[in-house]
Amino acid sequence: MTPTVMAAAGLAAAAPPQIISLPPLFDALAITVGALAGALYATRKGFDFLGIVAIAFLSGLGGGVIRDVVLQFGTPAFLANPWFLIYAASGALIGFFFAKKAQTWGFAYNALDVATMGVWVLLGCQKSLQLGLPAVSVVFVGVLASVGGGLLMNLLCGEVPTSFQPGHWHAFAAMLASITYVTLARAGAPPLTAEAATLATAAVLKWSAVRFDIRTPAPIDLSEVVRERLARRRKPVDPSIPSG
Amino acid sequence: MAFDTVLPSVPAWSAYLAVAVGGVAGASHAARRGFDVIGVLGLAAAAGLGGLLLRDVLLQKGTPVVLTDPRYLLSAAFAALLGFFFARLISKLRRLLLGLDALAMGLFVALGASAAIFFGLGVVPAIFLGMVTAIGGGLLRDLLSGEAPAVLRPGIFSGVAALIGAIVFVGLYELGLATFWNQIATIATVFVVRILALWRGWESPTPVDMTDRISHVFAHARVPTFRPHVHLPLHRGGADAEKSESSVSGDDPRTALVELGEDPPAPIWVGENSPAPAALPDDGERIE
Numbered sequence: 328m329t330p331t332v333m334a335a336a337g338l339a340a341a342a343p344p345q346i347i348s349l350p351p352l353f354d355a356l357a358i359t360v361g362a363l364a365g366a367l368y369a370t371r372k373g374f375d376f377l378g379i380v381a382i383a384f385l386s387g388l389g390g391g392v393i394r395d396v397v398l399q400f401g402t403p404a405f406l407a408n409p410w411f412l413i414y415a416a417s418g419a420l421i422g423f424f425f426a427k428k429a430q431t432w433g434f435a436y437n438a439l440d441v442a443t444m445g446v447w448v449l450l451g452c453q454k455s456l457q458l459g460l461p462a463v464s465v466v467f468v469g470v471l472a473s474v475g476g477g478l479l480m481n482l483l484c485g486e487v488p489t490s491f492q493p494g495h496w497h498a499f500a501a502m503l504a505s506i507t508y509v510t511l512a513r514a515g516a517p518p519l520t521a522e523a524a525t526l527a528t529a530a531v532l533k534w535s536a537v538r539f540d541i542r543t544p545a546p547i548d549l550s551e552v553v554r555e556r557l558a559r560r561r562k563p564v565d566p567s568i569p570s571g
Numbered sequence: 572m573a574f575d576t577v578l579p580s581v582p583a584w585s586a587y588l589a590v591a592v593g594g595v596a597g598a599s600h601a602a603r604r605g606f607d608v609i610g611v612l613g614l615a616a617a618a619g620l621g622g623l624l625l626r627d628v629l630l631q632k633g634t635p636v637v638l639t640d641p642r643y644l645l646s647a648a649f650a651a652l653l654g655f656f657f658a659r660l661i662s663k664l665r666r667l668l669l670g671l672d673a674l675a676m677g678l679f680v681a682l683g684a685s686a687a688i689f690f691g692l693g694v695v696p697a698i699f700l701g702m703v704t705a706i707g708g709g710l711l712r713d714l715l716s717g718e719a720p721a722v723l724r725p726g727i728f729s730g731v732a733a734l735i736g737a738i739v740f741v742g743l744y745e746l747g748l749a750t751f752w753n754q755i756a757t758i759a760t761v762f763v764v765r766i767l768a769l770w771r772g773w774e775s776p777t778p779v780d781m782t783d784r785i786s787h788v789f790a791h792a793r794v795p796t797f798r799p800h801v802h803l804p805l806h807r808g809g810a811d812a813e814k815s816e817s818s819v820s821g822d823d824p825r826t827a828l829v830e831l832g833e834d835p836p837a838p839i840w841v842g843e844n845s846p847a848p849a850a851l852p853d854d855g856e857r858i859e
Contacts, residue, residue, distance in 0.1 A: 493606070545606075546656070
């Protein structure tokens with residue numbers, strides 16, 4: 328294997344690619360929308376004020392916390408940057424006071440939700456690329472960062488995580504977007520192009536999942552198929568019987 | 572991370588194999604619950620890598636080894652593929668998987684405890700970290716599938732087996748045994764304990780309530796006692812009234828106090844084995 332192929336497969340160390348940090352507006356949008364989603368979810372579950380705020384913070388900031396703790400990237404970003412808590416609080420308050428309004432403005436909320444998933448993917452991927460992690464790990468962390476908030480939210484509500492259950496492919500879109508970013512960044516694409524492509528991939532995939540009702544595949548059982556194939560091959564061929 | 576090559580001396584592929592075994596268990600766990608691709612991948616990763624991830628996050632000594640070495644994630648992904656496509660075959664090979672899982676658990680114990688020792692932690696933290704590394708995968712798997720962790724429920728002996736294995740590893744290390752044989756001994760211990768537990772039907776101990784055994788101490792010492800019939804009106808009356816009346820007339824230390832004209836102290840904790848204080852008079856009767 329050539330070094331580039333090995334680097335792409337993540338089996339050899341590669342120099343961290345150039346990264347242009349996203350403008351702070353993206354962080355603000357992503358955290359606020361995530362917190363709003365958590366607050367609406369908690370409202371639907373009939374939680375009280377503290378419950379709504381806690382679920383909103385978890386949903387808005389949880390992905391970043393998991394990412395920073397798993398990567399051991401130092402103090403989690405939401406503690407290092409005081410604005411992040413304010414974004415999450417504003418999302419929680421919007422969800423607490425204007426739940427009905429947020430539902431009537433569903434299209435805008437959905438658009439923001441679709442647009443911000445790529446931000447989480449990008450942040451996760453960029454931080455792990457900075458640490459010089461192999462490609463597989465970068466994809467893993469990208470998915471973890473985008474799914475983590477919802478995962479924590481579900482766990483705190485005592486439910487099976489929705490991203491694990493059959494449904495619209497949220498995490499799968501995040502995975503494909505992460506793969507897009509890693510491939511482009513490792514192939515030496517200009518950083519702005521790679522980031523735009525990732526955001527676009529995540530948004531298009533998530534939007535099309537809702538629009539065309541694409542659902543994630545459930546496990547397929549191939550045990551019987553493989554066994555039949557093997558049995559057919561193993562069947563002794565009698566030379567006295569003419570084939571055909 | 573560097574420390575994985577310092578202490579352990581069983582071949583490196585055995586760790587990848589252990590991750591794959593845990594991953595297959597996680598993937599079939601997800602398939603049985605009707606999860607989708609991401610669920611299978613996520614639970615395979617959680618079950619296979621959870622222990623090592625938890626160890627490195629707890630140790631805080633740099634990026635976890637499961638992320639710096641791509642082979643770990645690739646083994647988990649391979650396990651997820653197996654679980655995704657061959658769920659029935661895996662459920663048929665349950666016994667084999669159980670044996671392999673017992674072997675993998677011993678290896679995880681050794682990996683966790685040796686990392687703690689490498690970073691200069693004490694004996695007790697090393698035992699704890701070995702145990703956490705061994706049971707962390709199953710713990711995360713059950714947590715992520717929305718269930719109470721199986722290691723914490725009675726009946727499954729794996730947590731105690733991991734604890735015994737960790738004690739063996741750290742003990743033998745303190746005695747100065749070479750790391751390779753130490754690891755082999757740990758893996759063998761965990762394997763034997765788990766298989767024996769399965770074979771003989773051992774169960775991990777459930778809580779033992781010692782309150783009744785020590786309550787007579789409080790009765791004689793006349794310490795102010797918590798009286799459920801006063802403080803907890805729920806305990807008044809009930810189906811056990813006659814039974815408790817007959818038991819009071821025996822040589823119960825409490826009857827002596829009744830003859831002295833004092834309030835009989837009721838047991839602090841009314842469990843299944845202790846008579847309910849139902850036969851005691853109502854508050855109104857006692858006033859006259």
